[in-house]
Amino acid sequence: MHHRLRYRAHIDGLRAIAVLGVVLFHFGAGWLPGGFVGVDVFFVISGFLISKSIYAETTEGSFSIFGFYERRMRRIVPAFVVVSAVTAIVAVFLLFPPQLVSFARSLIWSALAFGNVYFYRRADYFGPSAEEMPLLHYWSLGVEEQFYLVFPALVMLCYRWRPRALPFVIGGLLIASLIACEAVLRVDPAAAFYLLPFRAFELLIGAALALPGVRFPKSAAVGGAAVAAGVGAVLAGMALITEQSPFPGLLALVPCLGTALAIWGGEHSDSLVTRLVGSRVPRFFGAISYSLYLVHWPIVVFARPAFPEIDPLAFLVGGTAASTLLGWLSWRFVEQPVRQNRAIFPRRVVFGGTVAGAAVLIAFAGITTGARGFTGRLPADVQHVLAQTHYPFQPILRDGKCFLRDGRGGARELAPECLPVPGRPAIVLWGSSHLAQFYQAVAAAAKARGYSVGQFTGAACLPLEGFRNVPSPLCDGLNEFAMDWLLKHKPAMVVLGGDALVSPDHLARLDATIAKLTAAGIEVVVLGPVPMFKRPGPEIVAERMYRRDADMNAGHDMDDMVFTAEKLMTQHFAGHPNARFISVLKATCPQMRCPMMVGGEPLQYDARHFTAAGVDYYARPLAALIFGGNHAGSPAAAAAP
Structure with a gap:
């Protein structure tokens, strides 16, 4: 039997801070240069809540691996499939063939829960090419899903053979992952950013906090102070950490430990600070945070070329509002029905729908890749230029x-x-x-x-x-x-x-x-x-021809x-x-x-x-x-x- 966790309003408040930090950062809020650390907040929250459920069920002897993955699918898959499908449709009309092929490849990897590996090989999260990848934000989903492919088995093994060893195993893995992340950050920053072994410590911080035997404050004064300090640390990270900071590494402990402190303080205490963090508006954004996270980045990618002259403030406000609306629609009409209505969506439908949804996305991506991004939809002269990438x-x-x-x-x-x-x-x-x-x-x-x-x-x-x-x-x-x-x-x-x-x-x-x-x-x-250009010359030239831009000098593309x-x-x-x-x-x-x-005739067939x-x-x-x-x-x- 599934051990249903009680609702924690202050955690939804933390989700709200996390998702709004990420969204505002991506829509250009210069006053929040570290908004991207909201993802780290999500990792700690996820590690805490899901581990707490696993521990409880394993202790009771009721843990089911099928039940666990059913709940993960109900939570993750419906919005993922719908948002990915809508994004794919829009991409066909708005992306140029090479960009569409890149999108299709990222879709295949993301549908298989390895999007982070694809983006590690292809993209600098903070580089200019990031804004040509509508699914770049799926890297974090890959990290989480890979973690939960391994973590439940690890917990079950410990409970079966050495129950008392679990805290030491989790603590050891946490420290090892943190040390590895800090070390790899110096030689391969992209690996430290994207790959599970170097991000696992963030989820494990939440898993450690959820361990049986961890004591939480009941005093309103102590709990409120902890929540205030934790939220303050997260907000400080968003305000002070920048794209140039050596991140994640040890610096990621600022938002991660801040999140853990806020969860710890509000778990069993009732204070004014805890109630404020879990008040109505934060609860709303916390509830829709997953769908809001999914929809916001494709809007960023598609809106920038569509509105190149838009005022930055209008882009920030309009983009955040549009993302919130679409995020709410996804939560209300996609997430909630599948999660709540088990009569219409029983386990077999959830598993079958997951396989079918992934198959459809992968099939679309395969066709798109095979057709080279449907180059036939372009004028003949543009096709000729684009073909020079195979010179x-x-x-x-x-x-x-x-x-x-x-x-x-x-x-x-x-x-x-x-x-x-x-x-x-x-x-x-x-x-x-x-x-x-x-x-x-x-x-x-x-x-x-x-x-x-x-x-x-x-x-x-x-x-x-x-x-x-x-x-x-x-x-x-x-x-x-x-x-x-x-x-x-x-x-x-x-x-x-x-x-x-x-x-x-x-x-x-x-x-x-x-x-x-x-x-x-x-x-x-x-x-x-x-x-030397930032990407293949024929792609740049073909795009300019397609958009009737007569300037064929490199300019900002150098x-x-x-x-x-x-x-x-x-x-x-x-x-x-x-x-x-x-x-x-x-x-x-x-x-x-x-x-x-x-x-x-293009003068170069690649970037150099x-x-x-x-x-x-x-x-x-x-x-x-x-x-x-x-x-x-x-x-x-x-x-x-």
Whole structure:
């Protein structure tokens, strides 16, 4: 028999604070920079209430795993399926095909309770791409559902074999998760944010508070003070923690312990503070908090592009009001009937409906992904541009021969055609894919001048002697081979270029490499960063074409790292005695505004690599500069729109 928990008004009040913090933060309330910690409040509340029920039923011998998951499904699934389905319908009409495909993939993972894993791999919660993901907020549902796949079994095992060990098991796991979260936060912040092992301590704080034997204050004075202090800690976290804070980690203890303190204080005491927290208005928002949480983020995502010029205050007020209305409708007509009316929705209907709902969502997502976001609904010219995301890049880079990747061509040896022809003046390209894409243009310019060209390039390989690239181990052998060959054969010129020369360590190692080459009598040319965008260029161009935006310059879509690297390298190489620096941006991007399409063809097929049209536009002027041209006379400067 299910152990029904008594109603706790002050916990609904805490839910209200949590959900309103999240909603206001997402709708742009700058005065609440840490509103996102409302999710942490939810985790503690969930851990407390659900654990308390599990403990009671397990002690009585009435716990049923089927009954437990039936209650979870009644609570979670109806609103999840309805909100996801409505969001999917709207997404088909409002999202561009690549965004729709991303949405569909996130829907599959979310329907399988692993949305947090998908978003860990794909999204920065605080980054600009987050506002293109209507289901990003489902990450927290994934964490909870994964926790409750494991936790009931853990409790049952403890009760069966070592009942007295349960507090120590929960305490040990709590501490281990917290320590792991703090440690991982330093090396992989996204993992600490999204993944269960590093968030489990928040739910376990609630589970620890619910343990049999925990004493709660009965004094109104003590209980009221605890509730006030706990709510104060939560509100302080919302006001003082920011997106730049190292979160979650130890800092998450502020809202989590504040929530636990408020629950503890109001559990068995009656005070003015407790009654205020559990008063009518907070109870309303607490009751609809789950549905309100589900509906608010899709509204944020869909409303921003629909109303780009909307006043921030109107967006905040209007968005919160619309979310509240839709959240109430979902609670009243979706959540409540399934939870309360067991005659119409018995267990078999709940289980069957869960499977059917998930199957429908996954089927829709599969069809959408297979159809590439229904590109056929777009005009032919837009489809043509969008298709360039599948551009055959291998010929441009000479992939697998002179451009090496893991498992392609070995770590040290290059194909014979990558070496300059003996007996002729030679120029060698040494670096990453950002330099490899210039080969064809440089080879054409070199041939006209009687030079032979060599190409020593690899994926993410910076041309720095002694620099170890852990993600791309082949670079060690490639760089060793390049330096040995260059010092032995002494070509007339070496052109160096990479995609991440942005740190003082990089520049110091680059100077050491340059010094060795110039000491051998080799002229050194260093290329600056190439245009890089925040997402694939064809997607940006196609969206602008679809929305009839005539501006095909990168603008705000340029990756900020490009300008950081450009400034750093320009300053570093000003008056450099051993190398000539060529700025790609100054040579080819008028007023630093880089074109993304020329003559109806996108210049890049992803966020940072050129199509043949891009090679023609960007690389040919640079080839002339490498052999002694100048910025003012470059074809790009004359032809730029």
